[in-house]
Amino acid sequence: MMPEGGYYCSKKSDDICEDVCGQESRGALSLSRLRCILGGLDFKAYLFLFVIVPMGIVGVYFHGQKISYFLRPLWESPPKPFHEIPHYYHENVSMEHLCKLHGWGIRETPRRVFDAVLFSNEIDILKVRWNELYPYITQFVLVESNSTFSGLAKPLVFASNRDQFKFIEPRLTYGVVGGRFKKGENPFVEEAFQRVALDQLLKIAGITDDDLLIMSDVDEIPSSHTINLLRWCDEIPPILHLRLRNYLYSFEFLLDNDSWRASIHKYQPGKTRYAHFRQSDIILSDAGWHCSFCFRRISEFIFKMKAYSHVDRVRFSHYLNPKRIQSIICKGADLFDMLPEEYTFKEIIGKMGPIPHSYSAVHLPAYLLNNADNYKFLLPGNCRRESG
Numbered sequence: 001m002m003p004e005g006g007y008y009c010s011k012k013s014d015d016i017c018e019d020v021c022g023q024e025s026r027g028a029l030s031l032s033r034l035r036c037i038l039g040g041l042d043f044k045a046y047l048f049l050f051v052i053v054p055m056g057i058v059g060v061y062f063h064g065q066k067i068s069y070f071l072r073p074l075w076e077s078p079p080k081p082f083h084e085i086p087h088y089y090h091e092n093v094s095m096e097h098l099c100k101l102h103g104w105g106i107r108e109t110p111r112r113v114f115d116a117v118l119f120s121n122e123i124d125i126l127k128v129r130w131n132e133l134y135p136y137i138t139q140f141v142l143v144e145s146n147s148t149f150s151g152l153a154k155p156l157v158f159a160s161n162r163d164q165f166k167f168i169e170p171r172l173t174y175g176v177v178g179g180r181f182k183k184g185e186n187p188f189v190e191e192a193f194q195r196v197a198l199d200q201l202l203k204i205a206g207i208t209d210d211d212l213l214i215m216s217d218v219d220e221i222p223s224s225h226t227i228n229l230l231r232w233c234d235e236i237p238p239i240l241h242l243r244l245r246n247y248l249y250s251f252e253f254l255l256d257n258d259s260w261r262a263s264i265h266k267y268q269p270g271k272t273r274y275a276h277f278r279q280s281d282i283i284l285s286d287a288g289w290h291c292s293f294c295f296r297r298i299s300e301f302i303f304k305m306k307a308y309s310h311v312d313r314v315r316f317s318h319y320l321n322p323k324r325i326q327s328i329i330c331k332g333a334d335l336f337d338m339l340p341e342e343y344t345f346k347e348i349i350g351k352m353g354p355i356p357h358s359y360s361a362v363h364l365p366a367y368l369l370n371n372a373d374n375y376k377f378l379l380p381g382n383c384r385r386e387s388g
């Protein structure tokens with residue numbers, strides 16, 4: 001309800017306006033009243049009301065996220081920096097000497113190592129991962145669910161491709177967890193639930209005190225020499241994050257060297273819990289690769305965009321258009337049209353726009369190069385993806 005006499009009347013109103021505004025009766029006068037209100041505004045006010053304000057609303061609707069990301073340095077301070085351990089490696093240097101360079105002693109026998117992942121649909125990158133780590137892993141532990149983190153039903157992709165992984169079958173502990181399919185829930189809850197299943201499966205796999213446990217996503221691949229170093233050296237930190245080179249779409253697009261979520265733990269029964277957030281302040285430099293959205297087929301990109309914990313980033317349905325996705329991959333641009341998630345204006349501006357192409361395929365997982373025919377799409381110079 002409008003309050004009595006609550007109609008707006010400009011001070012600059014002309015006679016007609018005064019007439020209307022002064023009316024006591026409330027007939028079909030709304031139109032004249034509107035004219036009265038409008039008549040009282042000058043040209044600048046019109047411009048503001050009908051051009052600037054709508055443009056602003058449209059702008060915020062389409063770019064609100066960008067605006068808030070750009071202003072991140074104002075509303076969020078950067079996380080505490082890691083204490084970074086320099087990483088020494090050359091194939092010709094003895095393990096004893098490598099351990100010593102890091103300030104550690106060498107053990108009589110290496111520790112056992114467990115690699116545990118939550119699997120969604122990343123078959124190709126899983127193969128690269130397991131081949132890279134194969135020589136040093138005691139048990140590969142893999143959990144998959146029939147639900148994505150975002151609560152969509154998903155086929156058991158690993159189960160139907162299991163025959164491609166015969167080489168690790170004797171060392172595989174595989175588990176399926178049923179999704180809860182809760183509508184409208186935060187995807188991180190389903191993700192946390194699936195990680196608890198990993199903890200249980202690790203016990204079944206026989207992990208014990210002082211074994212090493214790698215906690216990382218499938219696409220965060222520690223280099224095998226890093227794992228070999230950590231299993232042989234004594235006195236390594238109980239929880240150590242791994243700094244990985246951060247790639248997007250393929251090894252052609254090196255975004256930065258700042259992926260830090262992967263970690264390696266000296267297992268403590270009853271205490272160690274599988275997690276994918278920051279768990280210590282120590283990080284080992286240059287310890288492997290993180291290849292996000294490194295898929296062979298466009299359909300896998302679409303699946304991942306709809307499935308993962310940040311599903312809210314798909315703000316417009318045209319984001320899922322295959323032609324658009326293909327063109328973005330080749331440019332090294334952002335699938336979600338977002339600004340870089342950084343904490344200083346200098347870094348945000350420095351990283352705006354597409355990622356520069358890299359033509360180095362030096363120091364990549366050996367399996368990739370040994371099977372280059374089958375993995376062209378991950379190597380520099382091959383951005384076209386299989387459709388469908």
Ligand SMILES: *[C@@H]1O[C@H](CO)[C@@H](O)[C@H](O)[C@H]1NC(C)=O
Binds near residue numbers: 092
């Ligand atoms: C590695 O060691 C071998 C044998 O000691 C030596 O012949 C070779 O030159 C070394 N390579 C490099 C790159 O240092």
Ligand SMILES: *[C@@H]1O[C@H](CO)[C@@H](O)[C@H](O)[C@H]1NC(C)=O
Binds near residue numbers: 146153177178179
């Ligand atoms: C998911 O798996 C659980 C347990 O195996 C089963 O009870 C449920 O029916 C499955 N749901 C779908 C949608 O496949």
Ligand SMILES: *[C@@H]1O[C@H](CO)[C@@H](O)[C@H](O)[C@H]1NC(C)=O
Binds near residue numbers: 245254256257
């Ligand atoms: C990442 O590290 C590599 C090797 O140290 C270096 O060549 C490259 O320039 C770095 N890239 C970025 C984006 O910092």
